[in-house]
Structures are given as structure tokens and as C-alpha cells.
Amino acid sequence: MYLFFFAVLYILFQYMNEKTIFESQEKSINGLTKKLEKANDSLVVLQNSVSESDYFRLIGNDNAMTYLERYDLDPVKVKQMITDEIYDKNGLEGGNPLVEFKGDRGPMRINKIKFLNHRWILADFSDGQRWGEVIIEYFFDEKNELDIYPIKTVLYPL
Numbered sequence: 417m418y419l420f421f422f423a424v425l426y427i428l429f430q431y432m433n434e435k436t437i438f439e440s441q442e443k444s445i446n447g448l449t450k451k452l453e454k455a456n457d458s459l460v461v462l463q464n465s466v467s468e469s470d471y472f473r474l475i476g477n478d479n480a481m482t483y484l485e486r487y488d489l490d491p492v493k494v495k496q497m498i499t500d501e502i503y504d505k506n507g508l509e510g511g512n513p514l515v516e517f518k519g520d521r522g523p524m525r526i527n528k529i530k531f532l533n534h535r536w537i538l539a540d541f542s543d544g545q546r547w548g549e550v551i552i553e554y555f556f557d558e559k560n561e562l563d564i565y566p567i568k569t570v571l572y573p574l
Contacts, residue, residue, distance in 0.1 A: 472532045480534035487556055495531060498554055501564060502526055502539065512541065514552055514566045519543025526550075536567075548572055 474480050475491050484491050503526065505512045511523025518524065521544045528540040529552075537552040548571035554564045 472530075474531035474533060477533055483534040487560060489556065489560070498531075498537070498562065498564070499529060501562065502529060502537070502552070511543075514539070514564065515541045515548075515550055516566065516569050517546075517548065517571050519546065521545045524548075546571060546574060 470476065474495055481491055484494055502512075502514065505514060506523075506525040511519060512526050514526065515524040524541050524543050526539045526541045530538045532538055535553055535555060537554065539550050539552055541548055541550060548569060550569040551567045552564060553567050554562060556562055
């Protein structure tokens with residue numbers, strides 16, 4: 417009889433212990449599921465943001481790629497060639513000629529560029545104290561020679 421009561425108590429104890437463990441694991445799984453859903457929502461928001469910001473770009477833009485293919489140009493090589501050309505102009509006497517402003521602390525130099533499409537570039541420039549932005553137009557003529565010139569420049573106030 418004592419053995420029967422002891423066995424029932426032991427089985428009851430085991431049942432309660434397992435139930436507690438199961439509930440704890442269920443709560444943990446629910447918490448992790450909520451975190452995963454939140455992370456997935458954040459990922460979707462970031463993907464949409466990247467997709468929206470990548471709308472204006474050279475590589476991946478079908479219209480820009482078609483334009484360059486018409487001239488038998490590789491977009492990756494074109495991007496690198498133009499980037500090098502713009503940054504090489506930073507070393508010229510008096511600063512980069514694509515920037516129409518003269519610097520107070522030295523020559524104006526282009527720091528960063530972003531290709532908007534097959535014709536335009538947005539560039540950031542600075543002399544260390546003042547900064548601004550310039551829209552640059554580029555194109556290839558009939559001989560596939562590169563022409564680069566600024567369209568509009570803005571200098572931010574101090």
C-alpha cells in the first residue's frame with residue numbers, strides 16, 4: 417500500500433515537473449517566434465529602403481545598361497573609368513575643375529560620388545571647412561571618348 421502511494425506521488429511529481437518544463441519551453445519558443453517576426457519585418461523594411469535607394473544607379477538600371485550596350489561599353493569598366501577620371505582631377509593645380517567654387521582652406525576636392533544613371537553623377541566636395549555637392553553629366557561621343565562637365569553646383573553655408 418505504501419509503495420502504491422509512493423508511486424502515485426512520484427508520478428504526480430514527475431507530471432507537474434514535466435508540465436512546468438513544457439510551459440517554460442513553450443513561453444521561450446513564443447518569445448523567440450515574436451523576435452523572429454520582428455526581425456523579419458525589419459528586414460523587409462530595410463530591403464524596401466535599399467531597393468528604393470538603388471533605383472537611381474548605373475549598374476542594374478535596365479535603361480542605363482541598354483544605353484551603354486549600344487556603345488559596346490561594359491558598365492563596371494565605365495563606372496571605374498569615370499570614377500578614376502574624376503578623382504584624378506583632384507590632384508590638379510587649384511583643385512578639381514568640376515567644382516566651380518574656390519576653397520578657403522585649400523583646393524576643393526571631390527570626396528564621394530554616386531552614379532545616378534548613364535548620364536549623371538552626384539558628387540560631394542570639400543576643402544576641409546566648406547562643403548557642397550555637384551551634379552556632373554558625362555557621355556561618350558561617337559568616338560567613345562568621355563566628356564565630363566558639371567551641370568549645377570551648390571555650396572553649403574558655414
